[in-house]
Amino acid sequence: xxxxxxxxxxxxxxxxxxxxxxxxxxxxxxxxxxxxxxxxxxxxxxxxxxxxxxxxxxxxxxxxxxxxxxxxxxxxxxxxxxxxxxxxxxxxxxxxxxxxxxxxxxxxxxxxxxxxxxxxxxxxxxxxxxxxxxxxxxxxxxxxxxxxxxxxxxxxxxxxxxxxxxxxxxxxxxxxxxxxxxxxxxxxxxxxxxxxxxxxxxxxxxxxxxxxxxxxxxxxxxxxxxxxxxxxxxxxxxxxxxxxxxxxxxxxxxxxxxxxxxxxxxxxxxxxxxxxxxxxxxxxxxxxxxxxxxxxxxxxxxxxxxxxxxxxxxxxxxxxxxxxxxxxxxxx
Ligand code: ASP
Numbered sequence: 001x002x003x004x005x006x007x008x009x010x011x012x013x014x015x016x017x018x019x020x021x022x023x024x025x026x027x028x029x030x031x032x033x034x035x036x037x038x039x040x041x042x043x044x045x046x047x048x049x050x051x052x053x054x055x056x057x058x059x060x061x062x063x064x065x066x067x068x069x070x071x072x073x074x075x076x077x078x079x080x081x082x083x084x085x086x087x088x089x090x091x092x093x094x095x096x097x098x099x100x101x102x103x104x105x106x107x108x109x110x111x112x113x114x115x116x117x118x119x120x121x122x123x124x125x126x127x128x129x130x131x132x133x134x135x136x137x138x139x140x141x142x143x144x145x146x147x148x149x150x151x152x153x154x155x156x157x158x159x160x161x162x163x164x165x166x167x168x169x170x171x172x173x174x175x176x177x178x179x180x181x182x183x184x185x186x187x188x189x190x191x192x193x194x195x196x197x198x199x200x201x202x203x204x205x206x207x208x209x210x211x212x213x214x215x216x217x218x219x220x221x222x223x224x225x226x227x228x229x230x231x232x233x234x235x236x237x238x239x240x241x242x243x244x245x246x247x248x249x250x251x252x253x254x255x256x257x258x259x260x261x262x263x264x265x266x267x268x269x270x271x272x273x274x275x276x277x278x279x280x281x282x283x284x285x286x287x288x289x290x291x292x293x294x295x296x297x298x299x300x301x302x303x304x305x306x307x308x309x310x311x312x313x314x315x316x317x318x319x320x321x322x323x324x325x326x327x328x329x330x331x332x
Pocket of ligand 1: 153159192193253291292293
């Protein structure tokens, strides 16, 4: 959301810089990065998400956001993020302008710039969710917009609402975050959900266990943040090295679409597969998570294991997004 009153500096861009820490209440604010969150405002959002779940389970929907409009602008494919935002808005009584799978039919395909598309949509909507292939694009949208922007994934950058639902799931499933051993497996380099979740987990006292091939190791800036925070970290190539130690096994897809050289993708695809046999070595009380979609990283045989939390994690996404929409629209 652009700051009112600032002199226009760059072709209508009102504000340049990082999105600020979220105040309690979140009213009118952008959600661009997990760096905006504190333990306190996470608790606030998680509390609302629990209420949202209770409402959905009890009566299905409410008219809290009746008369308000969400614009969903997705320049990249999405199933869960787009549909859970649409479901969230619908269950809160609001309506949605969905420019998702149909972005090729909008003026974006005519070459309209992101700022112009944002300015257009904000004349119709009260809040916008944007997914875009370029890192930093959500911040750019927020710099131009007067209405709140929610980052639904900016290239290899961040996916803050996913990190919130991931953390919410960890708390719901295991009852705490402090003291846990967190394993992250797969594409740590390009996986934006890993970047956001790892940054967010730095607010807690945990141990990180990273598993990836050399070319998909965690980016240096994320690793530096963890080291600066002084949290213990191990890195390995083999899931077997960590499977028996972790409380959370966060599995990710190798992000094929981010590879410039597909031969390199072929070298690392299918490297990690979580199977029932491997789960035999895991703790009795632990959870397996995945932001989804999975493309072979977790075999279907694991789905019936009570420790497989990825479908519950996915459902939590709707409650978290209901909470965020209500909060930024001042109705929480
Ligand atoms: N759905 C997640 C994302 O948009 C994870 C993935 O695509 O692998 O980043």
